[in-house]
Amino acid sequence: MQRYQRGRGSRRLARARRLPAAVLIVAVLADLVWPPFNTFPLLATVPVIAAPMLSLRRTVASGAAACLAGWLLSFRENQEVDTRANVIGFTTLITLTVVAAFLNRMFAREREQLRTSRQVAEAVQRAMLPAVPERVRGLAVATRYRAAQEEALIGGDLYAAHETPHGLRMVIGDVRGKGTQAFTLVNTLLGAFHAAALQLPDLPAVVRAAEVQVQDAKAQERDAPFEDFVTAVFVEILPDRSALRVANRGHPAPLLVHGGEVTALEPKEPSLPLGLGDLAGPDVPVDRYDLPPGATVVLFTDGIIEARDRDGVFFDPVPPLTCPLPPDPGAVLDAMLAALFRHTDELDDDAAALAVTRLPDENAAEGSPAAAHR
Numbered sequence: 001m002q003r004y005q006r007g008r009g010s011r012r013l014a015r016a017r018r019l020p021a022a023v024l025i026v027a028v029l030a031d032l033v034w035p036p037f038n039t040f041p042l043l044a045t046v047p048v049i050a051a052p053m054l055s056l057r058r059t060v061a062s063g064a065a066a067c068l069a070g071w072l073l074s075f076r077e078n079q080e081v082d083t084r085a086n087v088i089g090f091t092t093l094i095t096l097t098v099v100a101a102f103l104n105r106m107f108a109r110e111r112e113q114l115r116t117s118r119q120v121a122e123a124v125q126r127a128m129l130p131a132v133p134e135r136v137r138g139l140a141v142a143t144r145y146r147a148a149q150e151e152a153l154i155g156g157d158l159y160a161a162h163e164t165p166h167g168l169r170m171v172i173g174d175v176r177g178k179g180t181q182a183f184t185l186v187n188t189l190l191g192a193f194h195a196a197a198l199q200l201p202d203l204p205a206v207v208r209a210a211e212v213q214v215q216d217a218k219a220q221e222r223d224a225p226f227e228d229f230v231t232a233v234f235v236e237i238l239p240d241r242s243a244l245r246v247a248n249r250g251h252p253a254p255l256l257v258h259g260g261e262v263t264a265l266e267p268k269e270p271s272l273p274l275g276l277g278d279l280a281g282p283d284v285p286v287d288r289y290d291l292p293p294g295a296t297v298v299l300f301t302d303g304i305i306e307a308r309d310r311d312g313v314f315f316d317p318v319p320p321l322t323c324p325l326p327p328d329p330g331a332v333l334d335a336m337l338a339a340l341f342r343h344t345d346e347l348d349d350d351a352a353a354l355a356v357t358r359l360p361d362e363n364a365a366e367g368s369p370a371a372a373h374r
Contacts, residue, residue, distance in 0.1 A: 017053050017054060019049055019053070020046045020047075020049045020050040020053075020054065020062045021062075023042065023045055023046050023049060024043070024046050024062070024065060024066060024069060026042065027039045027042040027043050027046075027066075027069065028069055028073065030042065031073045039069075039070065039073055040070055040089035040092065040093065043066040043067075043069060043070050043089075043093060044066070044092055044093055044096050046062050046063065046065070046066040047059055047060075047062050047063035047066060047093075047096055047097045047099075047100035047101075048096055048099075048100050048103075049062075050062040050063075050100060050104075051100040051101070051103040051104040051107065052103070052104070052107045054104070055104075056101060056104050056105065056108070059097075059100050059101055059104045060097060060100075060101055062097075062100075063093065063094070063096065063097025063100060063101075064097070066093055066097075067090060067093045067094065067097070070089060070090065070093060071090070132159070132160070132161040132354070133161065133163060136161075136163045136168050137163070137168075137239070137241070138241050138358065138359050138361075139168055139237060139241060139356050139357065139358060139359065140327075140328065140329050140330075140356065140357045140359055141161055141168075141329060141354070141355070141356045141357075142328075142329035142330040142332075142333055142354070142355050142356075143159060143333075143352070143353065143354045143355075144333050144337060144351075144352070144353045145157065145159075145350075145351070145352045145353075146347060146350070146351050146352075147347075147350050156174055156175025156176065156182035156185065156186055156230075156350070157173070157174050157175075157301045157303065157350040157351070157352040158171070158172070158173050158174075158175070158186045158189060158190060158352070159171065159172040159173075159299070159352055159354045160190055160193055160194065160197075161354065161356070162193075162194065162197045162198060164197055164198050165239075166201060166202075166236065166239070167236050167237050167238045167239045168236070168237040168356065169193075169197040169203070169206065169234070169235070169236050169237075170234070170235045170236075170237075170299065170354060170356065171189075171193050171197075171210075171232055171233065171234050171235070172232065172233055172251070172299040172300070172301065172352065172353075172354050173189060173230050173231060173232030173233070173251065173274070173301075174230065174231050174232075174251065174301045174302055174303075174350075174352075175189075175228075175230045176228055176229050176230070176231075184217060185214060185217055185218075185228070185230055185275075188213050188214060188216075188217040189210055189213065189214060189230055189232070189274065191213070192209055192210045192212075192213035192214075193206065193210055193234075195209070196209035196210065203234060203236045203245050203247055203284075203286055204247065204283075204284035204286060206234060206236075207234050207247045207249065207274075207284045208282065208284060210232070210234075210274055211274050211275075211277040214229075214230055214274045214275045215275060215277070218275055228275055229250075229272075229273035229274060229275035229276050230249075230273055230274040230275055231249060231250040231251040231252075231273045231274075231302070232249045232250075232251050232273070232274055233246065233247070233248050233249070233251045233252075233253075233254055233299055234246070234247040234248075234249075235254065235297065235299065235356075237291065237297075237356065237358075241291060241358050242290065242291060243288055243289060243290050243291055244288070244289055244291050244297060245286050245287070245288050246265055246267070246286065246287050246288075246289065247271070247284055247285065247286045247287075248265075248267040248270075248271060248285075248287075249271050249272065249273050249274050250270070250271065250272060250273035251273075251301075251302075252300060252301070252302055252305055253265050253266045253267070254297055254298060254299045254300075255297070255298040255317065255318065255321065256289065256291075256295060256296075256297055256298075257295065257296040257297075257298060257321045257325065257332055258292055258294060258295035258296070259294070260322060260323055260324050260325075261322065262318045262321045262322050264318070265287065265289055265297075267285060267287055268285065268287055269285040271284070271285055291358050292358070293327075293358055293359070293360045293361050294327040294357070294358065294359075294360050295327075295357070295358055296325075296327065296329055296332045296355055296356065296357040296358075297355065297356050297357075298317070298321070298332060298333070298336065298353065298354075298355045299353065299354045299355070300317065300336075300351070300352065300353040300354075301349075301350065301351060301352045301353070302349065303347055303348075303349035303350045303351035303352070304317060304336075304340060304351045304353065305317065306348070306349060307340060307343060307344040307347055307348065307349075307351075308344060308348070309343050309344055310345075315339075315340055315343045315344060317336050317339070317340070319339070320335050320336055320338070320339030321335060321336060323335075327357050327358075327359060327360060328357060329355035329356055329357045330355075332355050332357070333353050333355050336353070337353070
């Protein structure tokens with residue numbers, strides 16, 4: 001996912017870096033078209049605009065270019081360079097260039113600190129998430145994760161997949177909020193899912209075990225607000241791979257991709273998120289769907305579908321998946337994420353995705369019998 005976001009951000013930054021040169025050109029053209037126009041105020045903005053976007057050397061070069069342009073334009077108007085107006089103008093340009101250089105160093109330090117904080121937060125988040133098996137008895141699995149660009153806090157997105165005697169069991173979820181409280185709930189839910197998925201015989205029991213643990217974690221936190229919750233989808237693919245069971249707790253519906261068509265696996269009966277289960281009954285609605293050979297189930301967090309373009313339009317993952325795609329979960333996720341970063345400049349929320357493909361029967365291979373976990 002990083003390479004899509006990096007490419008889009010690089011193009012946007014490249015366009016922004018042309019702004020100081022564009023302002024310099026506009027100032028020169030304005031002076032040529034309308035000689036009475038005082039270009040010094042416009043030229044003075046050139047190094048200031050360059051400071052947050054360019055390197056120190058280019059910021060100073062922008063200021064020098066503005067000074068040179070002002071000096072040449074003053075000769076064109078047959079004015080003496082040492083007149084009072086020109087002296088004030090050049091003094092202002094030089095002063096603002098020095099100030100711009102100082103601001104450039106401050107911006108550079110702050111960007112480095114933010115980049116380091118974001119990298120640490122993302123590294124901690126990735127370390128929390130258990131490794132998933134790439135192959136499990138005729139199933140291929142892939143994951144993607146990316147922290148929000150505007151955040152430097154540990155996020156609440158999570159996923160896990162474990163091979164069990166009852167089939168491949170998976171969960172993807174999103175904890176409300178960020179920071180240490182989200183970190184606690186993520187660890188609680190992952191631990192509860194790990195234990196329950198391996199030991200309990202049916203999917204509703206796994207969900208109820210996760211609910212109990214999230215409720216207990218909330219009770220342990222003095223400052224935990226009542227409305228803290230975790231949206232999650234629990235998926236169980238049967239051992240013979242013919243079908244899957246889905247329990248959705250207030251999370252975006254998974255997508256079933258097969259033969260160029262996409263089906264949203266919407267729950268027939270909505271359920272409250274984990275942590276709010278005490279407001280509803282003990283029943284856990286579970287829906288069953290067929291899983292034909294070559295089909296891919298795509299799970300994702302709301303950071304993907306809540307990404308907006310410049311007009312505020314939300315991203316729809318269905319169109320990029322409504323085309324012939326190979327029976328490969330990594331390729332399916334890459335197609336969705338490539339479309340996502342064509343749609344938006346940056347993510348406002350963390351984004352996680354997990355996909356599993358039922359390999360065509362002639363290509364199916366037995367995976368490792370061990371569940372991948374930490």
